Amino acid sequence: MLSTSLASHQDENAKLPQLMPLDAFEGSLSNRVFLCLKDAILSLAFQPGEKIRKAELCDHLGVSRSPVAEAVTRLAADGLVDVIPQAGTFVARFSMEHIREGAFLREALELAAVEAVAGHITDDQITQLRRNLRLQTVMVEDEDFQGFYELDAQMHEMVLSFTGYPKVARMAENSWLQVNRARRLLLPQPGRVAETLNEHRKIIDALANRDADAARLATRDHLRRLIQKLEPLERDHPELFMAK
Template identity: 35%
Template sequence: MSNKSVLFLEQAAEYAKQIDYSRPAGSQVYGFIRDAIVSMQLEPGQLISETALANQFGVSRTPVREALIKLANLGFVEVRPQRGTYVSRLSREAILEARFIREALEVSVVSYLAEHTESRLFNEAESIIARQEDAAAIDDALLFQSLDDDFHQLLSGNTGFDRVSNMIEQEKAHMDRLRNLSLHMSGQYARVIQQHRAIVTALRSGNRQEAVSAMTLHLREVYNVLDRLPVDHPEYFV
């Protein structure tokens, strides 16, 4: 067993002390494993032992299996019959497809918000950006990325169209690990914060075209990341 696998199981045992058994254990186990995958603590290609996790969490295999099924549906893990469950490797095609879908949705979101936005949205967005600056200052990539998700969910949630947020959340799963890896690239925290500020500035002005341009530029950052990371980490990609 690799050092990372041992550390992951040790952390699972610690996390087990925080599980609230008045709520479904499967959703809590899912959150823990998902964060470990997104943060690359569990690396692409790494084996996940259902039995070992159940033992460390102090639960039956059922909630662990439920969590792994959900992760498989999102494309985070791959179940290989007679061999086990492995963390999926990154797929360039899946990432680009997800980016294409997200751009279609999120450009429409800011286009709508430029003409239908209340001032409280700007205050909430600025608060998230300020917390992102704090996360960047301590190099907490997972927290920074969670706040990035909050920023985009805030925008989509303010359209009043409930399914939009869910669709964006589902598609971004294909990009989550790439986004986390990209935050370790020089200057990436600052670039994301600058792009978020540009989106908010455009929405404040009510300039639909500027908002569309700012969001498009932000989402196409993935092209720059994909030019570099497969070279730096070929073992992570299919």
């Protein structure tokens, strides 16, 4: 009887997605657990609507219930999980309303950022962006979608950081959470990463030329094209979205 119960538990535990090790993250134990689960949700290792079983997570990560409970509370505050009394904790489903709102906020911040940065960008900062772009090219050639995704995020973070305002990057990241998660569904699409790479090149070229108008236009087109690509997902993957 005991062996049957143990086997059943192991089978359930084996269903957990591949999680990044806690030592890949920084901070306190509860913060590392939070970042680990956030990464799993944003990368779609945990699918929208999937139930998160805290006991199994504790066993898998080798931690007590407290840091997992704290992480879930923070994820709920970010809108990444839904805690339903008497039912459990579930990965939040997508909402096109939330995606559009996040994209609207991100566009406002990033357009202001590129306009400001174009006026004072240094040669060293341009070199950093060019280096990032070359690495993106390698990721496209190798069809390394995860690597491309990480470099994509780094490029945008660099531009925002060049404003000299630390809060801008944090606000942009928070507004982009739901978009960030949904866009993972797009990267494996044939030709999408190559299109994105070309859009990035136009932004960096405009910044290198210190052309604020061209930088704003290239950034606006880039962000809006992404939303246009996301719009059909609700129709194509209704199971991943909140019921209307």
